[in-house]
Amino acid sequence: MRMIYADRGPSPLDSGKPGAADRDSTFGWWGAFSIQRFVDQNPLSHTHEDATGWLAYLQQFYDxxxxxxxxxxxxxxxEETYDNWQDRYGMDAVVAVYHSGHGGMDGNGVFFAPLGAKWDNRSDAVSNRMAFGNERANYVFWSTCSSLRVLDGHSPVRTWAGPNLGSRMIFGFETTSIDSGDYGKKFWEKWRAGQTYCDAWLNASWDIYHGQAPSVAATGPTQADAVNRLNSERNFYREHVADSWYAWRWYNARESLREALTQAPPNPRIVQLAPRDPSHELATLGRLAHFPQAALQEVQVERQGVIGASSGDRFISTAPQAVRWVKLAEANHRNTQPLATERAVELARQFMQQHPESTDGAELVVDGVHDLMQNSGTKDGSQIGEPVSLQTHVTFRQAFDGVPVITPGRGEFRVVLDNDGTVVQATLSTRRPTGDTRVPSSAVAPPSGKGTQALSSPGSRDPRQALDEAQQRRIAHLTAMAADSERSAADIEARLEIRDVPGTFQVGYEIEGNEAYPAARKLIELGSRDSMFKKLRWVVAPVAR
Known part of the structure; x- marks a missing residue:
């Protein structure tokens, strides 16, 4: 396999030359907002990283x-008056706009996005005061909580049919989301692998946390056109579309099939993992997808580190952190009768067992099942359908001596089945152990200073105590970042309401580089229970390293 290195990856633009710019090199393609310090809300840690990760791939092509x-x-x-200020600034001044920050939705389906400063004595962007898509905006990304709700009486029609005056797609979340800097970056990694905009958003978000529900809506003059946009759109287009119909998809966790470990392993070890070999990873996927040999003679890799190839309607790719993806077939979405959990797990396990070389024989345990859901409706709300399940996703987790990997998006084998029971896609991020282990430093007894006599070893840390200490450090860092001349870190911390998210505490292996080490992990939620502006954060602590 010959790898061709390029300075940049493929362009997401509908044409290589978008036309002359009025004053500089921007061309009106993209822009972003991100807020970590708010006028009157709790601070966030990773929204700037999120937005710049989304922009970084695009800025290979135009500023x-x-x-x-x-x-x-x-x-x-x-808002309409200035959302294309000076023909350059504002959410309707660009074809694709990305917003990362807090978000919330009230009982009437109105979305609120708190901002970083007051203007006109107001500091919230509110959906029913927006009007976008009548100038440039066609792709609106809301990397916030509850920005694109689809359940409990909510729908994209209810929230966005009024403000949207021509945009093609809207991206967001049904649920509270994790404060993470990876959404934007991972979106382009998934897209670069060959996924549609819809799938790339859903899968990027799912890599970060399986308990959140990412959502995507598309518009069109007909129901079929809106659905087709979800199925196929992979480029940014300047042309607006009529939004007579909306179609939307989201991930819905059906059930967890694995009981979380809550105690540290009795004899913890650090597992050594084989270094990555991207050419081997891609070749293995090629055999799984029955690629002709000629299709893998030459592949391109760019600085993002994603390597992909296609043959007909089949795609394979490998990305940073050994995240591999294969598309084997188009799903039959005409069949909307979902597979039973037991049947889906059985079929997924059969597929996994038929292709042991794809995971290098990794030990795998079933983890959970979720559905790709879809619904649609007319702009005026006169017709709103019933949600249907289009695909069933079965996730297996890699384990070492029965202890699972708990790092999100790592050590997984996710099999996607349509309702006919056909395997249409798979995502793999397992790593091959070398067979070598290291004794954690916490298990080494230090010398007593008296000849050969040794003190007792520190031993494994109590997982809950380790997480409490890690949480204190994380909150201290968050409040220090948000402090300014008007608010001290102590004042900010005093206002925070912090609580554990039930059912998220677990012990297992974290993967970092070429090692897997025992650790504990949990989610905390920050924000008042009664507030619409809450955010989730991971807290992670090694228990032996």
Missing amino acids: RNFWFADSGAQVWAY
Whole structure:
């Protein structure tokens, strides 16, 4: 296999030459907002990283129109009068716009996005005061909680049919989401692998946490056109579309099939993992997908580190952290009768057992099942369908001597089946252990200073105590970042309401580089229980290293 290295990956633009720019190199393609310090909400840690990760891939082709951060993100940029200010700034000044921050939705389906400074004595962008898509915006990304709700009486029609005046797609979440810097970066990794915009958003978010529900809506003059946009759109287009119909998809966790470990392993070891071999990873996927040999003679890799190939309607790819993806067939979405959990697990296990070389014989345990859901409706709300399940996703987790990997998006084998029971896709991120282990430093007894006599070893840390200490450090870092001349870190911390998310505490292996080490992990939620602005954060602590 010959690898051709390129300075940049493929362009997501509908044409290589978008036309002349009026004043500079921006061309009105993309811009972003991100807020970590808010006027009157709890601070966040990773939204700037999230937004710049999304922009980074795009800026290989043309410069951004804008990136407004913290106090730069103000109400004027979201409302009709100034949302294309100076033909350059604001959410309707670009074809694709990305917003990362807090978000919430009230009982009437109105979305609120707190901002970093007041303008006109207001500091929230509110959906029913927006009007986008009548100038440039066609792809609107809300990397916030509850920005694209689809359940409990909510729908994209209810929230966005009024503000949307021509945009093609809207991305967001049904649920509270994790404060993570990886959404934007992972979106482009998935897209670069060959996934549609819809699948890339759902899968990028699912890599970060299986308990959140990412969602995507598309518009069109007909129901079929809106659904087709979900199925196939992979480029940014300047042309607006009529939004007579909306179609939307989301991931819905059906059930967990694995009981979480809550105690540290009795004899903890650090597992050594074989270094990555991307050419071997891709060749193995090629055999799984029955690629002709000629299809893998030459492949391209760019600085993002994603390597992919296609043959007909089949795609294979390998990405950073050994995340591999294979598309084997188009799903039959005409069959909307979902597979029973037991049948889905049985079929997924059969597929996994038929292809042991794809995971290098990794020890795997079934983890959970979720559905790809879809619904649709007319812009005026006169017709809203019933949700249907289009696909069943079965996830297996890699384990070492029965102890599972708990790092999100790592050590997984996820099999996607349509309702006919056909395997249509698979995502793999397992790693091959070398067979070597290391004794954690916490298990080494230090010398007593008296000849050969040794003190007792520190031993494994109590997982809950380790997480409590890690949580204190994380909160201290968060409040220190948000402190300014008006608010001290102590004042900010005193306002925080922090609680554990039930059912998320677990012990297992974290993968970092070429090692897997015992660790504990849990989710905490920050924000008042009564507030619509809450956020989830992972807390992770090694228990032996």
